[in-house]
Amino acid sequence: MKIDVFNEIQDPRPWQDGHQAARLGEALEQAKLADSLGYGCWWQVEHHGAEEFSLSSAPELVLTAISQHTSRIRLGHSAVLAPTRFNHPIRIAERAAMLDVLSGGRLELGLTRSTVPEWRLFGIDPADVRRQTQEAFEMVPKMWTSDRFSYSSEDFEIHDVPIVPKPLQKPHPPLWQAAANPASFEEAGRRGVGVLGTTIWESIERVRRMVALYRAAAESCTAPVGSYVNNQIAFFTFVHCAETDEQAIRNGAVAAAAWYTVQALTFFEAAAAFVENVEHQRKLMEDPSGGGLTGDFLRAEAAAFTGPNRAQLVIGRVLQGEQVPDEEIFEALNEQDSLIVGSPETCRKKLRTYADLGIDRLMAFHQVGNLSHESVMTSLRLIGDLIPEFDK
Numbered sequence: 001m002k003i004d005v006f007n008e009i010q011d012p013r014p015w016q017d018g019h020q021a022a023r024l025g026e027a028l029e030q031a032k033l034a035d036s037l038g039y040g041c042w043w044q045v046e047h048h049g050a051e052e053f054s055l056s057s058a059p060e061l062v063l064t065a066i067s068q069h070t071s072r073i074r075l076g077h078s079a080v081l082a083p084t085r086f087n088h089p090i091r092i093a094e095r096a097a098m099l100d101v102l103s104g105g106r107l108e109l110g111l112t113r114s115t116v117p118e119w120r121l122f123g124i125d126p127a128d129v130r131r132q133t134q135e136a137f138e139m140v141p142k143m144w145t146s147d148r149f150s151y152s153s154e155d156f157e158i159h160d161v162p163i164v165p166k167p168l169q170k171p172h173p174p175l176w177q178a179a180a181n182p183a184s185f186e187e188a189g190r191r192g193v194g195v196l197g198t199t200i201w202e203s204i205e206r207v208r209r210m211v212a213l214y215r216a217a218a219e220s221c222t223a224p225v226g227s228y229v230n231n232q233i234a235f236f237t238f239v240h241c242a243e244t245d246e247q248a249i250r251n252g253a254v255a256a257a258a259w260y261t262v263q264a265l266t267f268f269e270a271a272a273a274f275v276e277n278v279e280h281q282r283k284l285m286e287d288p289s290g291g292g293l294t295g296d297f298l299r300a301e302a303a304a305f306t307g308p309n310r311a312q313l314v315i316g317r318v319l320q321g322e323q324v325p326d327e328e329i330f331e332a333l334n335e336q337d338s339l340i341v342g343s344p345e346t347c348r349k350k351l352r353t354y355a356d357l358g359i360d361r362l363m364a365f366h367q368v369g370n371l372s373h374e375s376v377m378t379s380l381r382l383i384g385d386l387i388p389e390f391d392k
Contacts, residue, residue, distance in 0.1 A: 001355040001390045002040035003383065005030070006078070006236040006363035008047070009055040009062070012259060012370050023055055026373045028065060030366070033377060035070035037384030040391065041108055042066060043076035043196075043236070043363050048086075049121050053263045060095045067103035075103050078196050078363075079110030079178040082136040083129045084155060085122045086114065089136045090163060093143040097167040105168035110176035110196050111136055115268050131155070137175070137191055141226040144172040171227040176234070183294045185210050189217025192224025194232035196363075199354075200261070201315055203336040206301075207235065208357050213297050215358075235354065236363035238339050240371065241382040245342040253341045256369035257333060258326035265318055311336050340364070344382050348389070355390055362390075 007030070011023045031042050044059040044066075056062060063075045077099075080092050092111075100107040113129045132155060139156075143149045143163040151158045167173050177188035178196045188195040195214050199207050211233055218231040238257050242248040264270070285291055285298045308316070314332040317324050333339050340350040354362050364383055366376050 001351075001359060002361045003351070003387050003390055004041040004043055004076070004234065004361050004363045005034045005039050005380070006043045006045075006365045007031075007056070007367055008045050008053070008365075010053065010260075010367060010369060011055050012052045012263075020055055024062070026376075027062065027367070028069060029373070030376060030380060031066040031073070032069050033380050034384070035073040037380065038387050038391070039073055039364075039380075039384065040361060041074035041076045041363075042070075043078040043108075043234075045078055046081050047267075048081075048118055050267055053267045060099055063107075064099055064102060067099065067106065071104075074106045074108055075099065076108040076176070077110055078108075079112040079176065080136075081114040081118065082111040082133040083113065083119070083122075083124050084132050084136075085124050086118070087136075089139040089156070090143065090158070090161075092136060093140045093163050094165075096140070096173065097144060097163075097165050100167040100169055100173050101165055105173075107167065107169065107173040108176060108194075109140075109173050110178055110194075111140075112178035116272060117267065117269055128155075137177075137193065137225040141172050141175065145227060174230045174232070175226045176230065176232075182210060182213055182297045185214045186217045186292060186294045186297075189214045189219075189231075190221055192218065192221040192226060192229035192231075194230040194234060194360075197233070197235045199235045199237040199338050200257075200333065200365075201311060202338055203309060203311070204338070204353060204357070207354075207359075209297065209301070211357055211359060213293055216293055232360040233358075234361035234363055235359055236365050237354075238341065238368055239347070239364035239366055239379065239383060240341045240368070240375070241344060241347045241379045242375070243343065243382075245346055248342050251375040252369070252371050254330040255326050256371050257339055257341070258324075258329040259369035261315070261329050261333070262318055265315070270319055309336060311338070344386065347383060348386055351383075351386060351390060 009023055009027050044062050045056050046059045047054040048057050059077055080087055096109050113133045139151055144167050148160045149163050150160050176194040176196050179185050179188050185195055221229050240248050240253045242251055311332040340347050366379050
């Protein structure tokens with residue numbers, strides 16, 4: 001299992017003069033350290049209108065800057081918002097190829113649909129996002145591997161256009177899809193692209209089932225959107241390592257995990273998304289054809305359901321607007337082993353749990369909430385010392 005870094009460039013209040021420039025500078029310093037320590041990839045998100053939750057509105061520029069100050073670490077865009085009013089597929093292909101060339105062939109490219117608040121901000125019809133994301137997955141690798149490109153659909157009329165530059169990696173950089181539910185895991189596998197998931201709010205047992213779902217879909221893929229099947233699973237979760245378990249708590253790990261949970265559920269309007277996802281899952285479970293691998297997954301999960309766990313109950317309370325104490329949020333998430341927080345020995349055990357699930361990359365989310373830059377750098381170093389045990 002490779003150990004990577006996942007980054008949002010979070011900028012929580014209270015703010016001081018020059019806070020945004022300071023956060024961007026800290027991200028660059030953290031990336032340079034991660035490169036020297038042997039982390040596998042630096043994954044940078046794309047968000048818009050996110051304020052303190054994420055400054056990463058132009059990740060391709062952040063990754064380009066990082067590329068010029070590092071030499072080994074791979075550079076992951078996780079993920080480009082694919083509906084065309086965010087990013088036209090030609091622009092996705094051009095920018096990604098340029099970054100691949102400038103970085104010496106280190107790019108990993110993810111695509112995603114995004115969510116309601118960003119669709120609303122850019123005036124995107126939710127009915128269009130699945131179709132346009134699929135088209136982007138089809139178009140981008142063909143632009144990279146064709147001298148001249150043509151494409152005709154409801155959304156695009158492109159005739160015999162040279163798309164330059166071409167990526168340095170051949171046939172093209174690895175493709176990924178950000179995924180937050182079983183249906184998206186199956187979708188990524190059937191497309192033949194790697195899957196970028198989250199474990200922060202998932203139990204280890206559910207992660208295990210999601211891994212099996214994705215592997216089954218990827219192994220059945222005979223017509224990948226790219227030139228090959230990128231059968232890889234990456235999960236991100238909150239990671240904070242200190243000299244002792246007690247020091248990790250004193251550094252603010254409890255408040256950081258709780259802050260992130262509340263901010264993420266609020267920014268993504270998770271309450272409304274939850275209702276939509278439940279309806280989509282109901283249709284898959286009741287589909288006369290069976291609903292594919294996801295239908296099987298959901299029916300098995302429903303049959304085994306014995307009631308919500310503590311973490312699910314706490315998240316439900318947050319979604320309903322309750323001010324749940326930080327300690328209670330942290331304890332509920334930590335109880336299901338979905339956080340990696342503590343001393344090197346504690347973190348080693350939790351990393352081993354993920355490695356034993358058979359995932360390919362653990363995206364360590366170090367810079368969270370109000371954790372100080374110094375404590376994040378220490379966490380990067382201490383986890384970096386463990387990398388050789390997991391990345392052979």
